[in-house]
Amino acid sequence: MIDALPPGLILILGALLIPATSGLVRQGLVLALPLLTLWAIWLVPDGVQATLPFFGYMLEPVEGSIVGRLFATVFTVMTLIGGLYAMNQARAVELAGAFGYAGSAVGVTFAGDLITMFVFWEIMAIGSTVVIWAAGTASAYAASMRYALVHIFGGVVLMVGVVGHIAETGSIDFVAMQADSLARWLILIGFLVNAGAPPFSAWLPDAYPEASPSGTVFLSAYTTKTAVFTLLVGFPGEQILVWVGLYMALYGIIYALLENDMRRILAYSIVNQVGFMVCGIGIGTEMALNGAASHAFAHIIYKALLLMSAGSVLMMTGKRKCTELGGLFQSMPVTAFCGIIGALAISSFPFTSGFVSKSMINQSAADLHLTFVWMMLTAASAGVFLHAGIKFPWFVFFQKDSGMRPPDPPLNMKLAMYVFAGLCILLGVWTDPLYAILPYPVDYVPYTGDHLVSQFQLLLFAGLAFFVMLPMMKRTETISLDLDWFYRRFFKAIGTEFTVRAGDHRQELEQAALARLGRFVEGLYRHHGPQGILARTWPTGSTVLWVAILLGVYVVIYYI
Amino acid sequence: MSAPSDDRDKHWLVRAATIRKLWILFAAILAVTVLVQLAVPLHGHFGIDGWFGFPAAYGFLTCVAMVVGAKILGIFLKRKDSYYDD
Structure with missing residues (x-):
């Protein structure tokens, strides 16, 4: 009913x-x-x-x-x-x-x-x-x-x-399962395609930055996080997800570091952040699942905020490449300020939403003494500050002065950014409402002296690395090849090659068939045409002559 | 970096003098975050993560490694941004 x-x-x-x-x-x-x-x-x-x-x-x-x-x-x-x-x-x-x-x-x-x-x-x-x-x-x-x-x-x-x-x-029933049969592996793979997992990560940075300024904001929220939800319900504790998640977290950083398009940088960082969640689901303890779920919640808000900030820049300047942007903080203070709040939240800076959510995933790896996993997650956390936390605001709002002085976007867009910037801070300093709606009871205190000191050290020294390495990070007007190269270039080239060669071959066959047909018609014409030997009228006289000759030969042979 | 006469036209935040002050401030904050460990000892889970200045060193070195790694991969992966356009 x-x-x-x-x-x-x-x-x-x-x-x-x-x-x-x-x-x-x-x-x-x-x-x-x-x-x-x-x-x-x-x-x-x-x-x-x-x-x-x-x-x-x-x-x-x-x-x-x-x-x-x-x-x-x-x-x-x-x-x-x-x-x-x-x-x-x-x-x-x-x-x-x-x-x-x-x-x-x-x-x-x-x-x-x-x-x-x-x-x-x-x-x-x-x-x-x-x-x-x-x-x-x-x-x-x-x-x-x-x-x-x-x-x-x-x-x-x-x-x-x-x-x-x-x-x-x-x-x-849609309940927790394990990847122990082909069918359930296929379900897992179907979920992972939408999560942006390898080898299907490239669709995300390919498609999302092509949408309108507001379109990308919507896109950033639902597909990958619905995949996180289905993984959380369907495959908690599935070990392969730990490795898939770690790969995604590092993939996002490396590609974002190489990228020039500001919204594509943020798209790569979606893969990076979803990597943390997928890894948490793979770890599978109550704290890790709480971490994945709360991180998805926090992530949707700060990622939308970052893309709203980038979308405002795109709308007001018409430009999306870091090489063409810079110095915009002077005339777009609201966009810059809200973008920086989002950047701090994605970096899990203390007193922002990312700090109270992602830490649970790292903590659960530490509690299980998964040394390698913890080391990778911590390195990736530092890398987030590098590729999204500083790189995005720095190249868009600071660095060299592009000379552009566009104003902040219209009121409704500014209001939306204020609300999400406020939520990024609110969730970070007042954890009870979020912790109260998580799947499991929360036994975690994010604000300890220990945690604050280590997080500040990690992030601020990552920041130092950014500015020390700045000459190596100079943006170039390039894209980076990804596995989508296989379907955008390789298979396309193979297809083209096949078409060309098959076309040539078909032409050869066609010509051979036409020539054979031509010869056949020619032969018919030669034998049966107006001049054809078989179409000629045979005079009765010559037949009589031939019969006489044959008879003569017969008589001669008989007598011999 | 720029001549002082240019600097006066610039936003106060991007003047050379301000940037120098910001670097000094940043260096001071970095020093404080490490030194505060003397007062707030870290309880590591694996031993190494409780060492003095471990998060700072780890954050710095892994980021340098990631930038260098990305740079090296970039040699092979980078194409002009009109690569797929035709």
């Missing part, structure tokens, strides 16, 4: 209304829909609230859970403030896409079974593709198609896994 509707449906259905409205009505809708959804989310109690028969299976489209509510809450807060940021500047199609995308992400967090999860998962892919595509440029269109292909591939892998899993176990 349906006696509760999925809260995500409010956003999905509301998204369809957005293009039909304009002016104040649309602004009201953009703010009211997320608030209404937030209210609906907190009305759903724990446990299965609605079932729906489907081909002999009982779907559970609404199942309340602590971790689902946590993710749904931050998704909706993100939609609200992202909507505030975007409502006057974004195209209607982008807002509609973003709201549908957000609603389906909320849908995943309430899915009690794999089929419901998969349906919302796929709506997300459509919504997000629309958001990228709505930027309206040729490069955005191309990027949105590459993005869609990767996600359709990921979706197919996930679907095959889900079908196999249901065939093996007979159960569609």
Whole structure:
């Protein structure tokens, strides 16, 4: 029986209304829909609230859970403030896409079974593709198609896994499992494609920075964090995730260090941050899972803030490359200030949200005496300050003076940045509200003298390294090759080569066949045509002559 | 770095004198964060992480290593940003 509707449906259905409205009505809708959804989310109690028969299976489209509510809450807060940021500047199609995308992400967090999860998962892919595509440029269109292909591939892998899993176990319940059969491996891989895990990390920095200033803000929040949610529910403690996460954390840093496009730097740092969460899920203790969940919560807010800051710069200057930016703090103080708050939060600076969330992941590695993992996570934490914490604000707002003096963006965009900057600080200094809604009871005190001293040392000396190494970090107008090179260049080149060679060969075959046909026709014509020997009329006289000759020869031979 | 006459037109934050003061301030803060360890001893989990100045040294050295590592990888991976455009 349906006696509760999925809260995500409010956003999905509301998204369809957005293009039909304009002016104040649309602004009201953009703010009211997320608030209404937030209210609906907190009305759903724990446990299965609605079932729906489907081909002999009982779907559970609404199942309340602590971790689902946590993710749904931050998704909706993100939609609200992202909507505030975007409502006057974004195209209607982008807002509609973003709201549908957000609603389906909320849908995943309430899915009690794999089929419901998969349906919302796929709506997300459509919504997000629309958001990228709505930027309206040729490069955005191309990027949105590459993005869609990767996600359709990921979706197919996930679907095959889900079908196999249901065939093996007979159960569609979305509960914790282990990667112990091909089907469950495929489910894990399907989740990881959306998390930006290797070898499928490149879709994220490829596609997100091509969206509009507000589009990238929406994109940064849902796909990867929904993947974190599904990994958290489906594969807690799966050991391979520790290594996948560490790889992602370091990959993000290295590529961000090489990057010139400010929003692509931040896109690489999404992979880096999701790496911390994936690693935490792999560690799998209660503290590590709390760390992954709270870090996802904090991350959505500070990453959106960073991309709002970068988006404001893009909108006001039309430029996105570090080589063309610089000195903007003078005329865009609000954007610079809020960007710096976001940069501090992503770096887990004390008194920001990142400090109280990520530390739990590092602490859980230390508690289990996973020396190597802890060392890598700590190095990656220092690297975050290097590649995002300082690099982004430094190259955009300081470094050389670009001479540009654009003003701060319009009021609604500034307000959105203020709200998220405030939340970054608030969550950092007042931990109780966040800790209260985590999946497990929190037995962790972030503010100890020990922790503060070591974090300040780590980050400030990472900062020193940045300025000491600055000559080596001079930006160049380059991109860095990634594994997407295989589908953007290698397979394309192979395809082109195949087409060219196959075309040549086909032409040869065709010409040979035509020549043979020509010879056949020619032969026919020679023998049967007007001059053809077989078409000639044979005079009766010559036949008689031949018969006479043959008879004569016969008679001669007979007598001999 | 720039001539003093240019400096007066600049925002106070980017004048050479201010930048020098900022470096001095930064150096002082760095020194304090390490020296404060004398008062607040670190309880490491693995031994090495409780050493004096370990987080500072580790943060600095790993970052230098990452920058150098990225630079080396960049030799192989970097292409002009119009690489995929055609």
